[in-house]
Amino acid sequence: MTSNIRSWLCGPMVAVATPFKEDLSLDLDALTENIRFMVDAGVVTGKGTLLVGGAGGEHPAMNLEERKTVMTTSVEAANGEVPVLSSVQHTDVRTIVDLAQHASQIGLNGVQLGPTYYYEPSESDVVRLFQKVDEESDINLMIYHTWWEGLTMSLSLIDELSNIGSVNAMKWSAPEGTLYRDGLDRFAGTLAIIDNSGEHILSHVLGASGFITHLSGFWPEYPAEVWNLLNDRDYSSAKNKLSEFKWKWRKWVVKVLSYTGGEGPFIKAAMEHVGLRAGPPRPPSIRLPGHLLEEMIHLFEEAGVPTRRS
Numbered sequence: 001m002t003s004n005i006r007s008w009l010c011g012p013m014v015a016v017a018t019p020f021k022e023d024l025s026l027d028l029d030a031l032t033e034n035i036r037f038m039v040d041a042g043v044v045t046g047k048g049t050l051l052v053g054g055a056g057g058e059h060p061a062m063n064l065e066e067r068k069t070v071m072t073t074s075v076e077a078a079n080g081e082v083p084v085l086s087s088v089q090h091t092d093v094r095t096i097v098d099l100a101q102h103a104s105q106i107g108l109n110g111v112q113l114g115p116t117y118y119y120e121p122s123e124s125d126v127v128r129l130f131q132k133v134d135e136e137s138d139i140n141l142m143i144y145h146t147w148w149e150g151l152t153m154s155l156s157l158i159d160e161l162s163n164i165g166s167v168n169a170m171k172w173s174a175p176e177g178t179l180y181r182d183g184l185d186r187f188a189g190t191l192a193i194i195d196n197s198g199e200h201i202l203s204h205v206l207g208a209s210g211f212i213t214h215l216s217g218f219w220p221e222y223p224a225e226v227w228n229l230l231n232d233r234d235y236s237s238a239k240n241k242l243s244e245f246k247w248k249w250r251k252w253v254v255k256v257l258s259y260t261g262g263e264g265p266f267i268k269a270a271m272e273h274v275g276l277r278a279g280p281p282r283p284p285s286i287r288l289p290g291h292l293l294e295e296m297i298h299l300f301e302e303a304g305v306p307t308r309r310s
Contacts, residue, residue: 015056
């Protein structure tokens with residue numbers, strides 16, 4: 001699926017939450033149910049992708065076997081109806097290779113890979129990392145620009161990475177606007193680019209093939225509507241649609257992050273409110289207090305977020 005990657009790596013890319021039971025073990029039945037919920041609501045090939053075991057899936061709080069299990073369960077649940085990708089980020093390159101090989105073996109469509117973290121790498125380190133994963137696996141690689149972890153990639157580095165055989169996509173954000181725009185302008189013709197800055201309209205104008213979202217995890221129809229408006233080049237209506245919920249949601253998320261870290265707390269609160277099983281985030285993150293939940297519920301009622309299950 002490499003040659004026509006933009007035909008399937010497109011639309012809303014869902015940062016899929018990893019459900020946990022109250023004892024903090026994996027809830028694989030809930031994961032399967034949640035993926036089927038999204039597929040049944042239209043998150044299918046050509047209209048979206050699933051990113052499992054990423055930051056939204058709390059991968060830093062999972063061990064290696066759990067991450068592999070989430071990959072396998074997700075592929076089985078997707079049943080070939082929607083592309084599935086996963087994160088393989090880690091501080092140990094052996095673990096990265098292990099995860100990439102597992103992803104290939106079970107039929108994942110691709111993996112996202114960023115520079116190793118904790119020790120800030122040089123650009124040469126990043127090239128060596130991608131070369132090693134390319135040499136030891138045959139999975140599609142999506143560059144993940146994790147500039148907030150210390151390294152802002154130069155465009156020349158991305159040029160070099162994009163010449164590696166298995167690198168054909170990029171999840172893109174940047175610390176400032178000029179680099180963000182320049183990156184899209186330079187690579188949208190050669191890489192399938194997923195916007196990771198919440199710049200839905202600008203990224204689409206400049207050639208991005210999709211955007212990352214948490215919202216499809218509990219309201220799949222909304223990001224799908226945004227994507228359809230973007231593809232119709234109806235940017236005025238897309239702006240209005242985003243202002244109805246997405247931008248208000250983002251402001252609420254900022255409040256959540258000042259209370260507890262990670263992406264699990266806010267996305268799982270939203271999922272549970274609409275009737276999906278998500279469970280608690282893993283410590284040290286915690287469930288949200290009443291005042292934040294009340295704000296979320298008001299936001300949902302105002303936007304008409306549907307509740308599907310009792």
